[in-house]
Amino acid sequence: MSTPTLEQVVEFLTGHADDHALDVVFDTAKARRAELARIQASTIRTGATVRTRDVRPKYMCGLTGEVSGIRTRAGRSNAEVLLDEDSSEALRRQGSGAERYALTDHETGRKMIRLPLEALELVSPER
CATH class of the missing domain: 2.30.30 (SH3 type barrels.)
Structure with missing residues (x-):
């Protein structure tokens, strides 16, 4: 299985995602932002x-x-x-x-x- 492109993800979110799918995406994005903040913090x-x-x-x-x-x-x-x-x-x-x-x-x-x-x-x- 190949990784979806950003365009495919956006298309899914705008046209097909239900509340549960959006909750999963938001939680995942929040966790990723926190991880990126921790990574960047280690460089300060x-x-x-x-x-x-x-x-x-x-x-x-x-x-x-x-x-x-x-x-x-x-x-x-x-x-x-x-x-x-x-x-x-x-x-x-x-x-x-x-x-x-x-x-x-x-x-x-x-x-x-x-x-x-x-x-x-x-x-x-x-x-």
């Missing part, structure tokens, strides 16, 4: 430029910065990300509620956040 190192994704509150998605450190505790790795000036300003504009998610680097005025590695997308490797 201190000094890398990253973008936040799949985080709540949603206004935290899309922020960019540099990984200043990685800490692993109880098998879970979190990155400390020093946000760039634009992302720091975007977080400031969200108001005082957003301040609870970030610390301010008093030397630069930029914001520092801590997130799981899986919530980060690699923009460019460490310098």
Whole structure:
């Protein structure tokens, strides 16, 4: 049996899939995305430029910065990300509620956040 093409899969989904088939596809896609996030997370190192994704509150998605450190505790790795000036300003504009998610680097005025590695997308490797 050959692997179906993407076009064949899309055709099946749009014209033939019932609720059960769609549930299976969504669950499989969600699991695959999680696996890809774990794989990418393993490539993130201190000094890398990253973008936040799949985080709540949603206004935290899309922020960019540099990984200043990685800490692993109880098998879970979190990155400390020093946000760039634009992302720091975007977080400031969200108001005082957003301040609870970030610390301010008093030397630069930029914001520092801590997130799981899986919530980060690699923009460019460490310098």
